[in-house]
Amino acid sequence: MEFDLTWLLIGVPVIFGLGWLASKLDSRQWKREQRDAPRAYFKGLNLLLNEQQDKAIDAFIEAVQADPDTSELHFALGNLFRRRGEYERAVRVHQHLLSRGDLPKDERDRAQYALAQDFFKAGLFDRAETAYEALKGTAFDREAALALLSLFERSREWAKAADVAESLEATGTGSFASRIANYWCELALEAQSNQDLPAARQWLERARQRAPQSARAYVLQGQMLTRDGDQAGTLAVYGDLLKANPDAFNLVARDYAQAALATQSVPQALTLLESQYRRHPSMAMLLAIALLEPDPVAQRRRLTDHLRVEPALSAAAQLLQQSQARQQPLNDDEAQLVGGALQRAVRPLQRYRCAACGFESQHYFWQCPGCLSWDSYPPRWVEEL
Template sequence: MEFDFQWLLLGLPLAFGLGWLASRLDLRQWRREQQSSPKAYFKGLNLLLNEQQDKAIDAFIEAVQHDPDTSDLHFALGNLFRRRGEYERAVRVHEHLLGRGDLPRAERERAQYALAQDFLKAGLFDRAEAAYRSLESTAFATEARLALLTLYERSRDWPAAIETATRLEATGAGSFAQRIAHYHCELAQEAEARGDTDAAEQALTRARQAAPQAARPIVMIGERLARQGRHDEALAAWAELMAVQPAAFGLVAPSYAISARAAGLVDEARTRLESLYAQAPSAELLKARLELASDGIERRRLLVEHLERLASITAAASLVDESLRQDSVLERAELLSVQKAIAAAARPLQRYRCAACGFEAQHYFWQCPGCQGWDSYPPRHIDEL
């Protein structure tokens, strides 16, 4: 049978027309889908910027329904749920993402990290730890270890915190020496509480090795030696603290004075305390100097000198107490020092405070400059409320 070329001439235009029509229909459908999804997305973004989170969530859900394969919309929706405290819904969104077989590796790691954040915010620490640990050897490894470090600190799992901080430092995430020293000090405190003195001493030694310049291990070593009656060694430890962390010495200054008196090294201690006090006077250094003062007259002199340098209400109260203890009246210079300290302490209280927002002002306002409320200022100073 011979082939009729007329049919071919008729079929070609027909096939072309059907193909064109099908492509136009598919193109229109694709355009409608693409237009509806961004429209819902931008609507949700606008609502979110206007602090209308409920409506924003509805808009994002609509966008996800129009384009369920768009992972960015899922992440936005999950983050919104987490910010609102709806952790269960956030978990479902991110678990749905992880359940998709076509999700690229980078997006899968991102979803795993978001899921770990959901668990942490929800207080599901065991599941959060497992989720963060699964991010080892991924782009989120450093962020996961930092989150784990915070998690271990909250749960007071100091050995795990030490291991994690050490790994972070080894990977170049920064210096964690100070924090590692704190973790060992926490272990030392726990050992002391259960009576394990050897473990406490070992933990403090490791703390010093981790951060030789850290103040806390030296403070704790000196306090431990003082409790054991080894005052000479305690003074030596605290002398090192004076050299490496003089600003932190105030934490142990009164104890230093007590140990110096017990060890019979009062004169040496007074010289050191006077030197530190001349550089940076403080209430704790003053307290230590008062502990080593020879008599009440010297204590009153030290208090007056301190009040001349710093208008401290604590020092003023101590001067009054010293006067009562000696059953003597304050001299004029002492009274002036006390008056100066009281005036300085009272000055911040001689203000008006808005009962609505807490805005403080020296002058009385009928309308609060902070919250714009009317008659929100009680007509009394703060010290009278």
């Protein structure tokens, strides 16, 4: 049977034409998909800016389905899920990204960091710790370390928190001395609850050396010495606190006075407290001085002098108690000082407060300037609510 060349001449152009047509159809479909994916993405972005998160998620899902290889859409979708509290869905999105073998290293690290955030927000601290640890040596090393620090604080793993803070400080992130001292104070309290007093003392001494101006270690040391009956040691520790952080001495002024009474060192302690009060007047110092010098006439004089310097409501209340206890009415000067303290104390209470957002103002508003709610202000001052 002879082959007819006519069919060959007809078939080749037909096959070529069909191939050309198929390529055009594929090209149009590809262009349509590429056009639809950005359209869905921008639609989702617009909905997100308008705070329509449900519709934005639907649009992003549509965009991801149109182009599954686009990592940015996965990140946007995962972040949306996390913000909405849908942590399981966020985890699945970021785990899907990590499972892709073609993902570049920088985007893989970014997905790992996002996954660690998902675990942290979900309260899965063990898995979050593992995920953050995997980011050591990456571009997210510092962010992961700071997140680990917050994680260890939440889970009260103070030794690990101190180690992370030390490493952050070593890399030049900043000073973490005060935080490290607080971590060691927490370890001292744990040792104390376990009846390991030598370890507790050691932790507190380390905390004092690490952050000399941090008051907590001094306070805990003094309290421990007081419980042990070492009042002289308490005086010495609180004296060190006064030198290191004079403002924080207010926290222990009363305990210092009681230790002075127990050790019969009232004159020296009284001189120190009066000197500190002259530099930094406060009610805490005044009450401590009253313990060492309980003469009612002297106390009343000190309260009056304090009201001239600082019209505090607590000083006015103490002066009124003194007056009632001795059945001696206030003189004109004392009454004026008490009135000034009361006027100062009541001023912040003479305001209207929005019941919707808590915005306070001296003027009554029909529409709250803070949250724009109507008729949200009760027609009473804060002190009457």
